[in-house]
Amino acid sequence: MTTRRLSSFSRRLVLAACGTAAVAFAVPAWAQATYPSKPVKLVVGYAPGGSVDMAARVVADILTAKLGGAVVVDNAPGAAGVLAAQRVVSSPADGYTLLVGSSNEMAATGLVNPAQKYNALVDLTPLGLVATAPVMLVAGPKVPVKNVDEFIALVKRNPGKYSYGSSGVGSTLHFAGELIKQRAGVFMTHIPYRGTAALTTDLVGGSLDFAIISPTAAAPFIKSNRITALGLTSAKRFPTLPQVPALGENAQLKGYELTGWFALAAPKGLPPEIAQKLSAALKAGLAEPAYQRRLEEGGSIPATGQEDLTRIMREDTNKYLGLVKFANMRD
Template sequence: MSHTLISLSRRAAIAALGAAAAGLAVPAFAQASYPNKPIRIVVGYAPGGSVDMAARVVADVLTAKLGTTVVVDNVTGAAGIVAAQRVVTSAADGYTLLAGSSNEMAATGLVNPAQKYDPIKDLTPIGLIATAPVLLVAGSRVPVKTLDEFIALVKRNPGKFSYGSSGVGSTLHFAGELVKQRAGLFITHIPYRGTSALTSDLAGGTLDFAIVSPTAAAPFIQSGRITALGVTSAQRFPTLPQVPALGEHPQLKGYDLVGWFALAAPRGLPPEIAQRLTAALKAGLAEPAFRQRLEAGGAIPPAGNEDLAQIMRADLQKYAGLVKFANMRE
């Protein structure tokens, strides 16, 4: 081989190595430079609620772990759909994120035609923030104190009693319909626009039963005006250990339907940015201070090994079956 050919071969090899190194450096540089401006977390609910609480914990987590300003933007409307729609149409650059719930990220699209996005196709899952079991409760004028008494009373009086939830297609509505399906009950669903009127009607005796969050129900349970019959998670709720899990009852065996809060980004988020956000979220939520804030707000922090995409797909499948069972319509 001539000296000229050897020189050309060496030059080609050097050029190839340089190109490879440059190719590897692009994502590393992008990851190292992100974030270089404030991050906005969009929430579809008003300040002070459970999703807003979770979002503000995450804002502090990302501020601490990424070293940038993180702001929470409350964009209310249509049970979280308006906020989620704003996020899915935003730039996929990691600077606009959704702190959403199982409503707008799994449930409501099955029954609400106002939802124009597909949560599986149009969102990039970042990670689970917390799970949020809810309670089956009895109102002040219903003569039941246990799950046994509830099931027996409703079965003796098909169609006579009603239960309330936070709206058609909400996670709370699905939780109530799963009780009906598993126990073979005929009980009428009454949708409310929020938990304030629902808990007032329960305490006042104009609503028989409801599916409601522990936080909303707590003061009424403590005063004796509402009776907690069961929690919708597979295990008992840590702050209400005396309340049985619904799945403990023979007619509700295996019952498990909980709400959850999660962090997501628009479709097409670069993998290196998604990975950095996921790592920051998991690291922060492993710290006791942040976990305690979630627990104080009535949520259960994640173990850290959950697959958010799988949770979304599994819930969509579960909810689709309940839509058919209950003939749900918005």
């Protein structure tokens, strides 16, 4: 009798153990291992050395330090960041393929590029803003203007005579230029370039009148007096360029603001535990002065970690949509 009771009890123990094992095997692999258990890839849709790439390398160092695993930058330039974003969107949502993107591919380009097959607001998991990145209106050496008032007066007197360049149709730089035209009531011809290098060459050489360009790319030519800085697109002056006014300071462009930004994102469906871990690591790193200095040196204003990236993406997309209609933009 005792033996039978012991056998029955033993059987119940075995069955319980089997049930526990079944539950354990049902837990996803990412929950069983400590994330990250292998290198994390940060895909960047721009060439090494540019402002997005520089921000991505800061993010890589932050995540490496805070997560305790290798985080590497993978540059995949093309189509104003769209190719890289598409690659991330199509990747498994396991936290090992992330995007360090810009306002181009995360808010702007989908409005003008019919080849873009993803919707950033739907197909990405926003993890955090990294930095904002004001751009700058500059004048070439053959244009007789030294400030925003002179720029507006000259272009108004000569509608259609002058041109401005940007890094491409539907880029943040293009939208910044169209917003200037809309607010100031001026007409200039937009000339899209495939990158900053060719744009800068034409600008400095005098074949391009004006340009919307990043402060980092413009700085050496401003210092050597080969181009003239007219104003920044941010609401306030940039800390490292205090002598350059914000465009919104001018009475004719009062309230003007259109800045680019860089952000960390993942494919949709990222497990909440991993999303929280990545967001917390980024926020902790952005609070450290050493990382803040590196972002500022790269021409960016570090995020605080308090920003709502989803809201920023939605609001900027709506702002850009209005400019698409104003400028009748087509890729």
